[in-house]
Amino acid sequence: MTEAHADLRPLISFIVVEGDAAPGALDATLESLAAQLSSDWEVLVVGAAEGPASDDPRVRSLWSEPGATAIASMNLGLRAATGSFVALVRPGDSLRDDAVVRIAAALASCPDADFLYSDEHVRVGDDTTTTEFTKPEWSPERLLGQPYALRLAVVSRSLADRIGGFEERFEQAAPQDFVLRATEQAGRIVHVPHAVYRVAGGGRSLSDTTDPVGWEFGRQSVQAALDRRGIAASAVLGPLPGTFGVHRHPGDPRHVSIVIPTRGTSGTVFGSERVFVLEAVRSVLAAQTIHHLEVVIVHDLDTPGPVLDALVGLSPDAVRLVPFDGPFNFSRKCNVGFLASHGEIVVFLNDDTELITPDAIDRLIAPLREPDVGMTGAKLRYEDGSLQHAGHRYNDNEFTHAFLTAADDDRGFGALQVNREVSGLTAACVALRRDVFEEVGGFFEGLPINFNDVDLSLKLRSVGYRLLWMSGVEFSHFESKSRAPEFSRNEVEILLARWVAFGRDPYTPVV
Structure with missing residues (x-):
């Protein structure tokens, strides 16, 4: 002193x-x-x-x-x-x-x-x-x-x-x-x-x-x-x-794996019927500037054959199919995809997403060159353009998306306009170095549906990594805006049993 x-x-x-x-x-x-x-x-x-x-x-x-x-x-x-x-x-x-x-x-x-x-x-x-x-x-x-x-x-x-x-x-x-x-x-x-x-x-x-x-x-x-x-x-x-x-500048080329869990479902977006995973992969391949890229599709056994054929047809050299057998477990599907991947950087991406920013993958992974950055995440928008994800907010034992449904002019003292540290990031779109994901043991499979990304975020922060939300990296996320999040009390109890109680969120105390 x-x-x-x-x-x-x-x-x-x-x-x-x-x-x-x-x-x-x-x-x-x-x-x-x-x-x-x-x-x-x-x-x-x-x-x-x-x-x-x-x-x-x-x-x-x-x-x-x-x-x-x-x-x-x-x-x-x-x-x-x-x-x-x-x-x-x-x-x-x-x-x-x-x-x-x-x-x-x-x-x-x-x-x-x-x-x-x-x-x-x-x-x-x-x-x-x-x-x-x-x-x-x-x-x-x-x-x-x-x-x-x-x-x-x-x-x-x-x-x-x-x-x-x-x-x-x-x-x-x-x-x-x-x-x-x-x-x-x-x-x-x-x-x-x-x-x-x-x-x-x-x-x-x-x-x-x-x-x-x-x-x-x-x-x-x-x-x-x-x-x-x-x-x-x-x-x-x-x-x-x-x-x-x-x-951040892209730097030397790196081998990147994009892991997408799916069962090949379809829905209506922007007035047209689409197979979600096909358009997610198409948008990434159309915009990517990464020389060493693989897309690992972890698909349920009941995924329609024509969908799988179409996925491989998008890029036979880049797209790899990994079958998944068993009850739904998002954490396990992501871990299976990770084990099947080879990239130095791994991006986990939901199948109901679509790239907006042309160089989104490059910009998402660029901060991972800094040793203390453990995970990065993107700005996700609903179909109507309102905000779906700007980082997690963990406050008073509640786990929410900060600034959910905010419009662009809802500036939050500038928080929506600049890159910033956050308490957690949604697994709908995150990037990590391979060694970091291995260091914390990947996704916890005891949380098969909800809070697995909360748990991953907390594991990373517990060993000293920063989590960055990248304001200029944008994806559409076609999750239903009107669908209320559904989770069981058991999931909450599992999460709270693994972590101490949460008081004031350190990065987004007020929204």
């Missing part, structure tokens, strides 16, 4: 750069600090003119050199700070009166923490009222796509010094870059689950980079983070201002 972390009542230095703040904005910020229930803080107001008149010795004024940039002013404040932790606050923004108390409590519980971030009050879209942004626990993939931990970010002074402060080259995105670099080197990152930060006038605060220039600097900061981490990927502007996409 460092000396700073041993302090039971750490002093927090808040840095406020006046810049072009509106009249009275700074006063509002200082008033919120003066109202703190704890006195363990100081504020450094950095400006080019006279600082605020204050009798409080904890309020110090610093004067920037004429023509100094905002980044230079931030670094001036950082150098002058005497606290063991520092935080940047925009003039006009305010802190709830228990902010310092909450931060101190978090540090008391986690004395080795050197980066903390809180929830906040924000305005989303065109709404004129503020809403509490209940943030996920530490989610590094989401941070690349959305700087959700920007406010309130509290960083140990030693960590801030170690990373060298704020960098001029990123201009408006310098705070975003600072957070990315700090979290890369932090020993422990802690989420303070209280909305202790409020933006002036209910403005948007999810990012400082929503204008075109700042957005581009934000993209550059994400690209720099990818390069530092050795991730071969391109950062691109995201679908919402201030968000970013991470397009």
